[in-house]
Amino acid sequence: MARPKSFTCTACGAATTKWAGQCDACGAWNTIVEEKPLSAGPPSKALGARRGRAVALTDLATQEVPPPRTRSGLDELDRVLGGGLVPSSAVLVGGDPGIGKSTLLLQGAAHFARAGLKTLYVSGEEASAQVRMRAQRLSLTDAPVKLAAETNLRNILTTLEEEKPQLVVIDSIQTMWADNVESAPGSVAQVRAAAHELTSFAKCHDMSVVLVGHVTKEGQIAGPRVVEHMVDCVLYFEGERGHQFRILRSVKNRFGPADEIGVFEMTGAGLLEVTNPSALFLSERGEPAPGSVVFSGIEGTRPLLVEFQALVAPSSLSQPRRTVVGWDGGRLAMILAVLEARCGIPFAGLDVYLNVAGGMKVSEPAADLAVAAALLSAREDVALPAETVVFGEISLSGALRPVGQSENRLKEAQKLGFTKAIMPVGGKPGGTGGLELTRMGDLTAFVGEVFGAG
Template identity: 45%
Template sequence: MPKTDARFRCSECGWQAAKWVGRCGECQQWGTVEEVGAQAAERVKAASIPASRIARPITEIDVSDAPRWATGIGEFDRVLGGGIVPGAAVLCSGEPGVGKSTLLLEVASRAAQSGRKVLYASAEESVAQVRLRAERTGALQDRLFLIAETDLAQIMGQVAAVEPDLLIVDSVQTVSNADNDAIAGGPSQVRDVANALTRLAKTTGIPVLLVGHVTKDGTIAGPRVLEHLVDVVTHFDGDRQTALRFVRATKNRFGPTDEIGCFEMTGEGIAEVPDPSGLFLSRQTAPDSGSCVTVALEGRRAIPVEIQALTVTSTAPNPRRVVNGVDSSRVAMLLAVLEKRVGLKLGERDVYVSTVGGMRLREPGVDLAIALAIVSSVRDVPLPARLVAVGELSLAGEIRPASASSKRVAEARRLGYEHVLDDSAVHLRGAVETITLLSDALREPVGVREF
């Protein structure tokens, strides 16, 4: 076979170069260009297939060979699509300190309590540190086995010795393959480790849960191939100033990706919140100006959220625009719509917009509630206590229907709200004129629809 010149290839995207460079010219990643030997492709000979492995029609495949088993944590099972599938590789990512290890330790404890054997491989903490956290959260179980190991071969050997029903590796970026000379956490190391653990899950049927680090911009650290290799990718996020945590699935080969799990961090660990409807509403009994309730969609779950606005006269040449929990650019657009289409003079006012409970809203279906909260604050007219506003605003001031409006209305009705202000008001100007006439009695105004 003739020998060809060595080339350099990016382990992230496959880009090739004639000489080594520190940064990939395609994906712009640093340290991913590696030297490879470019050899002529050999002809692949067809292998003999035994009769037991010949391809069968998809209608003859028996799915009972891979039944799901519940983790015992309902919110986590919701995100996974009903439970863990045997042989599945699940990647759980999130910012440092958000609670990834605490959640997976609770999953390991519930699985061990149900009679399954669990192997927890910690590559970041010692076994004593994991034991201390397990004591604090009440996760001590006889069938939960702990190792502190960073070498991939040692973890594979422990799997062969313990023969667990569930393997948890914390984390995939800190485990390394001794046959690879790259540093731990590098793209090639992460790829090798993830590939080996995923292949282990497929060949043995042992579910593997991997903890993944994220970069400063929130993406999963390491090569993109890591997300392609695993079956399920979940993201654990939440505001550090609050105890609330959300788990979302961004990829799921065995279930939907629009589900969300809600948890609360406590002194005893992490607790699931099956009904978070009352967490994002204020406790004031009497309505106050600058406050409006909307129903936001988080995955398939409709959650009522109270949006509060405060406007004050400013003496500064550039009034302040401070937001918390909502998109700042979206609020700036809504302020322009209010000033142009409604005639509100906001150029000399500081505007503060925030959500109750630290909820983060990014969908356009909450535009109307933000706008009405601002109008209520400017005119000092409180909205009725049993009113919700749902709708998207266009630049022309038109109120457009929000997605899954029937689900939002049903959730509002379940919580006792009596009236909804939505796209039936057609235009923002009509909605603003409506709320100026509203009182606690709510005299049948135009554009407010009763349930």
């Protein structure tokens, strides 16, 4: 029986079973090409008499030697990489335009080169002179980094084969062009082919490769998601243009913990490491004010204190505004519904604004109680007691659920001078010293005791 044919759009990657002049998914013309299988028949007939070699098998009890790592000296970068750069690894770094990806990677390349790695920086977006100008501004001209400005993938691979570097930075993968793929640079087919060639080359030649990827307006790395599966580590460089803070976040790491973050501060001399992010995010916090609550969170393995700011005001609109910056808007709607249904505190006819100070983005459910406290504080125009941190998860029934790593959250709060903590009943906190703990079983009890309502 004949094998059915498969066709793919080189612009968006959509698959179809027949050829068409226009792609139904993205509307592009003349982008449908046939994807031929690796073999036209069963393996026994396709491979003929040739036999492959047997694959070595091991069991689950086999002891593996941990991979060696090279530390750059930038502790925040090494932390996100899981302790340093692993040989023959592939790293994908994404971020908004102008956020500082090239600055970060040029600084990282310079530090790895000074640490002893033979490093090559390939720019497909800027000329070598522009990269040198940035290096002069960052005081990196003495670093033994070799530069190249090229977009032809074949030429780049030939250069890598001759130079044999230990680390290569490709800025960016969307500008690479493979001459054996019939589509424009930046298309799905080109990005997939270039990423596959570079990662395969790196694995075969004991070389680490760092790929820079553009992001879409939704914040995802542009191109097929298969690129993120090809690499060993996926990092996102986040931040707001109006803030000097930049956060390097690991969303995938085969050699270390995921969801780890590194915090940097953007200055005229480049990116500076922030060794105590909690103190930095709370540095501009003044006297306690209504709507301001400090949340003790966990990012990866690092405890981090951030400030939630809420504003509740009467609305003249038929549908009041619900504006959120740095948190999930859907979760805010859930908290408002629980407050109204379980505690009898309505927010109808009120505009609600919620912000995480410093440009930080919080995603863990442990922030539920801090958000509820900020909303109630703003609505009742009552400030929480000074030097108080809040954390805990809220269920739809109004119960407060304990969260993980309570001990680390409390230790970080105590280190920064906080004396009180409001948290759910349960958990195993220890070593809190003189920290005064207030445990709550449900949201109604929290509202009644802290705000005198409910």
